[in-house]
Amino acid sequence: MNIFPSNSQLPIHHLAACFNSTSATYKFYWLLAILDAVQQQQREVEKKQLFASMLSNAWYTVNYFQVSFGQQDLIQSTVRQLKDIEGITIDEQRTQIQNRLVQSENRDTLKLLRHFDNQVPHWFLSPWYPGKGKREIYQLSQSGENQPIYQLHKDRIIIPDDWFNYLTKHIRIIRDFVYWNLSLFLQARNPNVPDIPNKLIKPAMRNSLVKQRKFWDYVIDKNRPLYCIYTGKELYKGRYHVEHFVPYSFVSHDQIWNLIPSDNTFNVSKSNKLPPLEKYFDAFYNMQELALQTYLLDKPNEKLLEDYFYIGTDLRYGLSKEKFYDVINPLVTIASNNGFEFLY
Template sequence: MSWDLKVAEIQKPYLTDKDIWQSVHRFYYHGKTTTTYKYGFLKALLESVPSANEQFEISFDHLFYSFTKIYWNLVIHNNLCQSNSQKAPSSVQKVLEAFAATHAIPREWSFDQLPASQQLQLIAAVKKVGKKYVIGATYSDFNGEIYSFDLKKEYLQLHPTYYRFFQTHKRMLTNITNYQLALFLEKFNEAEKVSKLLTRVEVVTQRKSLLQFSQLLQKAGIEHCFYCHKKISKSSHVDHFIPWSYIQSDHLWNFVLSCSTCNTRKNNKLAAENFLQQLITRNNQWIKEERYLLQFENYTEKKLTEFYQYSQLNGFIHDWKPSQLRE
């Protein structure tokens, strides 16, 4: 199967879990790997699952937003070489290095700190490389079974069974991907660059600040903690209703404002089902508002409910409630 296809269909319409596990193992553990692309791309794909529409289609803009963020933070912020030779950096690495140099961007900046216009420019440049080297290659790595794609129309469509598989095993797959990525990076980077590498890879795409979401929520006139209803002060926290460590991405439909006590106590847990119903009611109102149009792209009540159920399946402690509930 050729890696430089422009458009490709799914080769096998019916897949069993056994088929998928075999392909996933082959992807992780076999074949010659000269760059981190395959791990970086699978990580971006897992992160982009919440952005899929009801036909399981994911646009390249969503995918390469994640992919660019991952690579900027690995290459520039963490200063890590992404190929098996320091002398021959990967194409994505070259694009990012050139961009950082041209715009004199401090290397300590994470992707979130770049102005939106620069983020868009970078995503466009990285997308170009990804379309050439990553989309077809990953399709081939999975025997043409994982997704169909069209480079011109800039989207891929996940096989429905893979979509379910990713949700069912997302936490474990994310961990294995991080592990393989870190293993590769450890092998081809100097010892002083790889201290605490696995921890750094695990949070490589976690935002340093959720301020923009906090501002959106405050602008909506929210004054009370979503969980305990206590009036919130300036020190309110933005809480990922479905824990970040499951969803691995940031969406307004998954954010609520909470007091610091609830946020700290809830931590990596799932709130009780009545809170899910409250969030669905809020989102049903917000989805009708023009100002949230972009934020609610491809959001459905069904999607949020499924993510809630799948995160329970992934072992997140559920049924959390605040100890003091004000009516």
Template sequence: MDIQHLKYKNDLNIDSFIHMLDDTTECYKFYWLDALLKLFSLGKTEIVFDDLINQMIADAWYSVVEYHLHLGPKNASGKIMNSLERAVIKLSQLTNIPNDADRDTIILAVKENDRELHGEKDQLTKNVPYRMLSPFMHEVKGNDRIWDQKKRLIAYIEQLNKKECIPYQITNGAGLKKRVVINEEWQNFFMDNFVTISGWIEVKKVRYLQGRNPGVPGIIYKLVPENNKQRKLRYVRNLWNTIIETKPVYDIYSEKLLGLDDFDIDHFVPWSFVANDELWNLLPMDSSLNSSKSNNLPQWKYFELFAKNQYMMYESAKSSEKIMDKFKKCQRDNLVMPWSMEELYIAENDREAFIKVLEEKLHPVYDSARIQGYEIWRM
């Protein structure tokens, strides 16, 4: 998303605007500006700090709780340093709302636990609202004492706005009761370029999160809850249905014989980590167990059974034209990674070679998920 090509009829300082998200050592600016735009899209032009922070927590909820992403570093003793991440984790510990709860539910929970979250929320207002405007403050350096003198800083922003229309001003008030007031000319700019600006923020946010979570795939899919995404498992289910019609297939965890109507297609390593529906990570699983496994990892001891199950599936396809037809229909959506068709699902592999290739590819993914904080599921 190249926001630098934005043109606008008013005499706004777009050059400074596009630098608002530069040099971010923390994620706060992304979530702050995103929250500001979301509330503006609801018709709000004067927004209390408290409401903005509530939105930021709701925005970060899915990435932190559902997908185990880190928003910032830990210190030497393992303490999370990022105030937004701490707020989300604390909210999760204080409530029983589901990981994929809707935004309204999350914001309501934040309000109900406002006292417990006050420290983290207050910390988030110390610098972000003001530092966001630093590209417009050409006379103020990064270590200027004014940054620690909020009344003086607010007065400076007010005077600056008289010389040059800046995106918003800040009203004096007590802590979280301060307000952001979006300037009218910038309201028109935000309205006309809402989609472009939102996309720009998302790209910046994804790049930051990838840097903080280098071993995690599919970061861009981990900003919203999983149930908002289109899943592509239909052809995989058809494949396993066809196999079950011809031979016995057992659940690798319970050893229960699976029938046509009593299994789900499950990810060995959870989708919320891998962010794909690759066939080599999918298996038929007893429906009654799938809900208890949820978003957790199986014990690695089940890998061998899983790999043998995968090998049986491919051997069945090679020996049956009908099953092979179902297998080929999975290729577009479920066999995207080139190595799967170049190294795994190839005629030359006997069972030992097949299992070895699958382990070499899947074990590092499994280990990365463990490092990221995914829990082990035990029956």
């Protein structure tokens, strides 16, 4: 069965076979880079542009969500090095990252980009030329034998018209296939990290926390004074931030059991750091239990209370401190193992 739409003029099965054996993310990001070029109507593409596109596509996944790519994968380490070498921020727009890398004349940057030329462009064509070496693959692709998806040259690739038209027509299907397989690849290497698929692309806009703010407004109204667990400052309606106890960049959701009100200035400085549980868990639990009991008494049908069910809470008995710790502690431990820093 063909994974992609069939085409009697092209060996589509070779494209599907590109991901039969993968030990790193190179092939996924290489094809995504090619699709980006096709979307921009580029048939002839400089390799440097493609390598920059690969790294810019991986930028947010590596630097913000800190997903592990595995020990053998150099995309992750390269992205982190380039962030420091080029001084590019974690949340820079992908197109700006790509442009910066393409235009860079820094010797260290150029060396890191050239690394991918040693492996990626020719090995991606292995299904078209099984058993062939690098030099042969270059020669055969330029001659057009077996109708490769692109012709390989020293500093660029050229996409033949038939393949370009096919990729243009089916770009959404192919891109979704790549992301699906990339998410499976990364999930296997991050078995305890939640929501890998939503960590592959930087969201255009974060979800609003209006409902969650109204939730905590009511808790503050009913239980004043309420104090920030980090600074001890009193919290007032309209003058606090709704903050993720375990960073959003790890959990990738806005469920109410991980959200509490906090002092405005502290929340900004906390960023995506982890709270040491020995210092903050008791206060975090107490605030969560207070909120839960407030709503169970006054508004037991509040929709946000459903979020507590996702962590196994039986609302008839309130929020068990021991069970709640057993939810939070593994999240903090795994996040720390993945490179998230602690707040001190």
